[in-house]
Amino acid sequence: MTDKKTSNQSQNNANQAAETEVAFGKGLDVGTANLAAAVQNNEGGITVTVERNAFLDIPSDVYSKSMLTKLKVPYIVHNGKLVVIGEAAFELANVFGRETRRPMCDGLISPNETDALPMMKMIISKILGEPRTPGENCYFCVPAPSLDVDNNVVYHQGLFESMINKMGFTAHAINEAHAVIFAELADNDFTGIGLSFGGGMANACIAYKSIPCVSFSVARGGDWIDKNVANVLGCPRSKAAYIKERGIDIRDPKTREEEAVAIYYRSLISYVLQNIKARFESGQNMPSFKDPIDIACAGGTSLVGGFIEVFREEFAKIDFPIPIGRIFRSEEALTAVAKGCLVAAAIGES
Ligand SMILES: Nc1ncnc2c1ncn2[C@@H]1O[C@H](COP(=O)(O)OP(=O)(O)OP(=O)(O)O)[C@@H](O)[C@H]1O
Ligand SMILES: [Mg+2]
Numbered sequence: 434m435t436d437k438k439t440s441n442q443s444q445n446n447a448n449q450a451a452e453t454e455v456a457f458g459k460g461l462d463v464g465t466a467n468l469a470a471a472v473q474n475n476e477g478g479i480t481v482t483v484e485r486n487a488f489l490d491i492p493s494d495v496y497s498k499s500m501l502t503k504l505k506v507p508y509i510v511h512n513g514k515l516v517v518i519g520e521a522a523f524e525l526a527n528v529f530g531r532e533t534r535r536p537m538c539d540g541l542i543s544p545n546e547t548d549a550l551p552m553m554k555m556i557i558s559k560i561l562g563e564p565r566t567p568g569e570n571c572y573f574c575v576p577a578p579s580l581d582v583d584n585n586v587v588y589h590q591g592l593f594e595s596m597i598n599k600m601g602f603t604a605h606a607i608n609e610a611h612a613v614i615f616a617e618l619a620d621n622d623f624t625g626i627g628l629s630f631g632g633g634m635a636n637a638c639i640a641y642k643s644i645p646c647v648s649f650s651v652a653r654g655g656d657w658i659d660k661n662v663a664n665v666l667g668c669p670r671s672k673a674a675y676i677k678e679r680g681i682d683i684r685d686p687k688t689r690e691e692e693a694v695a696i697y698y699r700s701l702i703s704y705v706l707q708n709i710k711a712r713f714e715s716g717q718n719m720p721s722f723k724d725p726i727d728i729a730c731a732g733g734t735s736l737v738g739g740f741i742e743v744f745r746e747e748f749a750k751i752d753f754p755i756p757i758g759r760i761f762r763s764e765e766a767l768t769a770v771a772k773g774c775l776v777a778a779a780i781g782e783s
Contacts, residue, residue, distance in 0.1 A: 458570030460774030465537040466632030469771035470560040481768040482560040484519035487533035491515045540576040540634035541589045564601040571602035572774040574609040577648035610638030612773030617729035625727040630734035641720040655734040658697045682738035713754040725758035731769035
């Protein structure tokens with residue numbers, strides 16, 4: 434990543450330095466399961482900080498306070514309760530057999546969670562830090578409108594724009610799957626298909642030379658797999674998530690539980706591919722690609738063993754309307770979106 438302004442050394446005064454920082458900016462992945470912030474580090478690489486988008490509240494009594502202190506779990510007091518946020522909340526919930534509360538659901542701020550916004554504000558402040566200069570750019574991701582549910586992305590986007598601006602940044606929204614293209618398809622001149630398989634959603638974007646032509650989402654992701662697996666097996670969702678994440682290979686399920694996970698994975702991948710195909714065939718806003726384009730997959734749900742192989746199998750079953758080159762998964766599937774937001778900030782994408 435280079436900053437155009439740094440080349441002009443003669444104007445290297447304090448103001449210029451401030452502008453340079455603003456131009457670099459920060460990237461923020463606002464996800465249902467995880468929040469991730471990306472920043473350029475002093476070595477010129479990218480540092481990504483990830484936190485679970487979850488919290489746990491505990492009654493504020495002397496016993497609970499001393500227990501949290503003994504366990505060295507940081508907490509804050511909110512509305513008269515002790516609140517633990519992020520990964521610590523997740524670990525504590527596991528210890529006590531409780532479920533964490535989750536501020537987001539299906540890719541968007543949860544309508545059923547009244548404490549969602551203040552909790553997310555705390556986690557985001559923690560991972561994003563202060564702006565390095567007033568008004569530093571912060572590119573954050575939002576999902577595309579869903580094909581299968583009537584959801585309100587406009588409201589969600591507005592809430593986070595306002596939150597990030599109030600933190601002293603200048604907020605810019607970018608589509609989640611577009612961010613995957615920024616992270617993974619630089620060598621292709623930012624042309625191709627980016628897919629983010631997250632916790633609450635799967636997002637798709639097709640871009641031509643960095644310009645998004647089509648973006649959409651489906652309200653199916655890791656949580657959808659967990660819910661369905663839990664239903665068919667009659668077990669809690671947390672158990673289904675555990676089976677899914679414990680290192681299985683969906684090409685070769687070994688038990689009835691793994692079989693259930695594999696079935697819903699295949700269904701999710703096929704559903705996303707069918708929808709991309711349908712959008713191509715409807716022909717709206719579609720550029721004609723003269724060379725084959727690549728498909729880059731990212732998101733925590735793509736981490737399961739055998740994901741890309743099953744993706745290629747499902748891809749081979751449908752008659753895809755345009756030639757496709759490589760189909761690959763990001764090497765850093767969980768942090769690619771945050772990194773893509775940072776790349777967008779660095780090149781000043783709006
Ligand atoms: N090793 C793994 N194998 C399978 N699934 C995994 C693994 N690790 C994480 N996941 C799943 O990834 C999902 C979270 O992914 P991610 O952090 O990309 O989502 P998100 O960005 O928070 O959600 P969204 O984009 O839908 O709002 C969860 O459903 C989690 O169960
Ligand atoms: Mg995501």
